Amino acid sequence: KQEVTQIPAALSVPEGENLVLNCSFTDSAIYNLQWFRQDPGKGLTSLLLIQSSQREQTSGRLNASLDKSSGRSTLYIAASQPGDSATYLCAVTSNTGKLIFGQGTTLQVKP
């Protein structure tokens, strides 16, 4: 059974810092891995999708990497801003498109 783990559960950093969020999964037979952002009381917004054949994806200040063989992904946020404060969720996709989520990392960026 696929299990997804995110470390740390919570993170607080001063504005401007670069930071890394970690995600690990137990079964390497995935179609893709996605990183989502969730703001309090809101739905999920897709940030980056990495196909199983890819190693990384970049969007603006965000860079996500994928090492399928070791079951790991990282989300790198450069020059963090208070507006980046949210919960970040990692999810792997099964062959039916079903997403299996980690528990999330709650990020607070202090001005």
Added chain:
Amino acid sequence: GAGVSQSPSNKVTEKGKDVELRCDPISGHTALYWYRQSLGQGLEFLIYFQGNSAPDKSGLPSDRFSAERTGGSVSTLTIQRTQQEDSAVYLCASSYYGGGATDTQYFGPGTRLTVL
């Protein structure tokens, strides 16, 4: 264009009552998913629709939960005889294909269900 919409945004009900939650997916998306987000369990998959069929219902927690999709569009999640442990945020998502390496799911804002 319009995103995924869900109604109601909040629902408070008494234990034992039935509730219906509605999801309107993005037009043209063939796949529709229901997830549940609760404090103790995180975000869990409930059911997946491809068109009007549900090839994967493996996440429905009990036979009190059912869902249908009509016209390849709107979906309704029904919970019968609600229990307090059903309290959660119910999220709906849709995607163009329903699987595959590049298929992205778009999520609605969710329905917060509180069972008293």
